[in-house]
Amino acid sequence: MDLKPTVLAIPFFLVTFILEWWAVKAGHAKGRYETKDALTSLAMGLGSVVVDTVFAFVGLWMLMLFSPYRLFDVPFTWWSFLIVFVAYDLIYYWKHRFAHIVRWWWSEHHTHHSSTHYNLTTALRQPWFGPLTGLVIIAFPLVLLGFSPEFIALSAGVNLVYQYWIHTETIGRMHPWFEAVMNTPSHHRVHHATNPRYLDANFAGVFIIWDKMFGSFVPELDHDKPVYGTVKLLESHNPFVVAYHELFSLLRDCWKDGPRPWRWVGRFINKPGWSPDGNHTRSSELKAAYLAAHPEQAGTPGLPVKYLKKQATNPAAVPAE
Numbered sequence: 001m002d003l004k005p006t007v008l009a010i011p012f013f014l015v016t017f018i019l020e021w022w023a024v025k026a027g028h029a030k031g032r033y034e035t036k037d038a039l040t041s042l043a044m045g046l047g048s049v050v051v052d053t054v055f056a057f058v059g060l061w062m063l064m065l066f067s068p069y070r071l072f073d074v075p076f077t078w079w080s081f082l083i084v085f086v087a088y089d090l091i092y093y094w095k096h097r098f099a100h101i102v103r104w105w106w107s108e109h110h111t112h113h114s115s116t117h118y119n120l121t122t123a124l125r126q127p128w129f130g131p132l133t134g135l136v137i138i139a140f141p142l143v144l145l146g147f148s149p150e151f152i153a154l155s156a157g158v159n160l161v162y163q164y165w166i167h168t169e170t171i172g173r174m175h176p177w178f179e180a181v182m183n184t185p186s187h188h189r190v191h192h193a194t195n196p197r198y199l200d201a202n203f204a205g206v207f208i209i210w211d212k213m214f215g216s217f218v219p220e221l222d223h224d225k226p227v228y229g230t231v232k233l234l235e236s237h238n239p240f241v242v243a244y245h246e247l248f249s250l251l252r253d254c255w256k257d258g259p260r261p262w263r264w265v266g267r268f269i270n271k272p273g274w275s276p277d278g279n280h281t282r283s284s285e286l287k288a289a290y291l292a293a294h295p296e297q298a299g300t301p302g303l304p305v306k307y308l309k310k311q312a313t314n315p316a317a318v319p320a321e
Contacts, residue, residue, distance in 0.1 A: 197302030
């Protein structure tokens with residue numbers, strides 16, 4: 001199966017982001033565009049297509065290792081596609097969540113969050129070594145159930161195409177029933193925000209119900225407008241810096257640790273902001289630091305009372321709202 005939905009959708013991507021860019025610049029739509037930022041995102045998208053095309057076989061090979069052990073042999077039909085599409089979206093939820101809570105995988109996913117703007121070009125800001133991180137292995141249960149790796153790859157591509165349109169400030173909240181079930185621009189703006197309450201929230205791809213089921217849903221609040229980017233801002237428009245900055249940051253931290261492999265493992269598998277000396281700046285510490293300064297916010301969305309009990313290690317690292 002040679003269909004690549006993300007490649008087939010490139011003309012649609014081009015037309016729509018140009019229209020949004022024009023509408024924003026002309027004052028007809030909400031949002032922000034900065035030429036350097038948008039061009040960087042486009043470069044990242046182009047580079048990602050090349051890298052994914054060259055290394056796509058890695059992910060397929062990893063999943064094919066499980067093919068001999070499949071329990072069923074699911075055919076290629078419309079109904080089987082609906083099943084694998086929903087099942088893959090659940091897999092994607094956990095894949096995406098792991099990309100935020102394990103620093104090795106965050107070193108790749110960091111690229112997508114590096115822009116301080118939020119528009120359709122942000123959706124195209126994709127990493128350049130995704131197939132090599134090994135996270136694709138999380139889809140192995142679908143192979144065991146009888147879905148072919150190629151079928152799973154098709155579902156993953158359609159999933160990514162859906163997520164393109166939710167990267168915008170032009171669209172506000174949608175109809176309540178749609179907001180209740182589907183991932184929307186409002187929900188995904190929260191995911192890209194660095195406001196303390198919004199950290200580690202809304203990991204859904206297509207269906208927001210997964211976040212509601214697993215306790216990671218936070219609604220967008222009118223009085224707490226999303227601030228985009230990463231906690232430690234990446235002030236560069238160089239595509240190679242954007243692609244590999246966090247990976248080299250991880251390796252530099254391990255170098256500073258000296259010949260202590262147990263520390264290297266700790267840095268790779270723990271959350272971003274974890275430190276072997278205990279001076280952490282993880283999302284939990286950032287939430288605690290924010291609540292230490294704003295205790296009246298305890299119990300509001302994204303800021304459970306439990307964070308009042310945590311020791312805030314670095315209040316200065318909390319991004320401004």
